Amino acid sequence: MDWRWNDVSLEEAWRLASPGVARLLEQTIAGKPLGAEEALKLTEVDGADFLALLRTADELRRRAVGDRITYVVNRNINFTNICIVGCRFCGFGRAPKAEGSYFLPLEEIVARAVEARKRGATELCIQGGLPRDLDGYHYRNILLAIKTELPEIHIHAFSPMEIVYGVEKTGLPLPEYLLMLKEAGLGSIPGTAAEVLDDDLRRILSQDKLKVHRWVEVVTTAHRLGIPTTSTLMYGHIEEPRHWIRHMLLLREIQAETGGFTEFVPLAFVHEKTRLFRSGKGRAGSTAREDLLVHALARLFFHGSIRNIQASWVKLGFEMSKACLQAGANDFGGTLMEESISKSAGATFGEYVSPEEFQAMIRDAGRVPAERTTTYELRQVFPSRGGEAAVPPRPPAVHRPYSGTGY
Ligand code: SF4
Numbered sequence: 268m269d270w271r272w273n274d275v276s277l278e279e280a281w282r283l284a285s286p287g288v289a290r291l292l293e294q295t296i297a298g299k300p301l302g303a304e305e306a307l308k309l310t311e312v313d314g315a316d317f318l319a320l321l322r323t324a325d326e327l328r329r330r331a332v333g334d335r336i337t338y339v340v341n342r343n344i345n346f347t348n349i350c351i352v353g354c355r356f357c358g359f360g361r362a363p364k365a366e367g368s369y370f371l372p373l374e375e376i377v378a379r380a381v382e383a384r385k386r387g388a389t390e391l392c393i394q395g396g397l398p399r400d401l402d403g404y405h406y407r408n409i410l411l412a413i414k415t416e417l418p419e420i421h422i423h424a425f426s427p428m429e430i431v432y433g434v435e436k437t438g439l440p441l442p443e444y445l446l447m448l449k450e451a452g453l454g455s456i457p458g459t460a461a462e463v464l465d466d467d468l469r470r471i472l473s474q475d476k477l478k479v480h481r482w483v484e485v486v487t488t489a490h491r492l493g494i495p496t497t498s499t500l501m502y503g504h505i506e507e508p509r510h511w512i513r514h515m516l517l518l519r520e521i522q523a524e525t526g527g528f529t530e531f532v533p534l535a536f537v538h539e540k541t542r543l544f545r546s547g548k549g550r551a552g553s554t555a556r557e558d559l560l561v562h563a564l565a566r567l568f569f570h571g572s573i574r575n576i577q578a579s580w581v582k583l584g585f586e587m588s589k590a591c592l593q594a595g596a597n598d599f600g601g602t603l604m605e606e607s608i609s610k611s612a613g614a615t616f617g618e619y620v621s622p623e624e625f626q627a628m629i630r631d632a633g634r635v636p637a638e639r640t641t642t643y644e645l646r647q648v649f650p651s652r653g654g655e656a657a658v659p660p661r662p663p664a665v666h667r668p669y670s671g672t673g674y
Contacts (some may be wrong), residue, residue, distance in 0.1 A: 272318040283317035291325040293536045310508035324563035324595030332597045337639040341390035341601035342383035350396025358540035373412045390641045393424035403436025407451045414452035421454040421641045427485035428460035440661035447469040458498040464514045490527025498528045503536035503553030530575035533561040535582040566595025
């Protein structure tokens with residue numbers, strides 16, 4: 268695969284493409300929203316048409332958000348991997364007494380939060396499995412415990428699945444439950460547990476996962492209460508391109524109604540340790556073409572709707588992430604991963620990438636590094652290539668695709 272589609276001008280890329288595709292791309296650049304049928308047509312393109320799509324997505328990214336590539340300094344805390352749901356695509360959840368199962372006490376969560384803050388984290392991303400006997404107020408208690416120590420930190424936490432679990436456990440109405448979490452310090456919600464928003468596929472992926480209408484209800488209620496969320500799509504398993512488009516269409520409709528999505532994050536399926544793959548039902552993850560296609564399509568489809576398209580380096584690896592940053596994406600996600608600080612980098616589970624390494628990779632991609640908050644306010648903009656301070660050498664971080672709760 269040739270990553271250098273941006274060496275040609277936009278006009279040249281369109282000239283080389285077939286007339287129908289070039290016209291569609293030109294219309295999108297001119298501001299006409301991409302329709303579902305048109306987007307589906309673009310999922311089939313190859314050759315010069317495919318390169319023109321990537322080139323157009325990069326141009327739209329430039330017009331929408333400029334040349335900065337943002338990232339947030341954060342830490343993931345997956346407070347338990349015990350889970351009763353049993354999603355077939357998950358390599359993270361464990362039975363209560365299974366080897367390697369854990370449930371972090373509040374003090375440990377707070378200790379990790381404090382450590383992350385000392386290292387410059389502005390965000391904690393907190394998610395976990397769903398243990399059978401979880402106290403429905405546990406999510407609130409986590410927030411209160413952290414906020415007592417770190418009132419200024421942004422807590423990005425609890426998937427819509429966890430929110431629904433808390434609602435069921437406490438018997439509180441959804442708006443009341445969300446308000447309680449907000450008052451306890453919840454800053455935003457990960458738009459995970461979306462996987463693919465199609466109930467037929469969801470039944471195959473996980474019998475007991477919340478239905479599409481419930482996911483939408485949690486997200487839209489949160490938005491109305493002033494709690495922003497991200498949005499995600501898991502791809503590369505049993506779905507087809509038409510499912511991506513329907514999923515994105517639903518997200519775009521929600522965004523038009525609430526404006527509460529801060530970003531869209533395509534999440535490539537990490538297949539190795541999953542029942543879905545081992546049973547022969549799921550594919551072995553996405554291809555490079557699909558990775559580029561999903562990010563480029565997202566940029567086109569969400570133009571004028573969701574500004575920020577994130578390349579998830581934990582799922583894609585660094586090289587493919589950098590390629591996606593040339594194909595419509597403008598954000599590199601977060602720096603710190605679960606277990607990253609207390610265990611040596613790249614050892615057994617997670618990984619740690621310093622902000623300086625993020626900045627160096629962004630410069631390598633020819634762009635301008637910038638640190639942001641969770642909600643995309645800029646904190647610092649760093650010099651681009653040539654104007655940077657020297658970064659101390661350090662062995663490159665080992666990338667292992669992460670199949671934790673981050674879908
Ligand atoms: S994806 Fe989440 S809900 Fe599903 S099994 Fe894994 S930890 Fe449990």
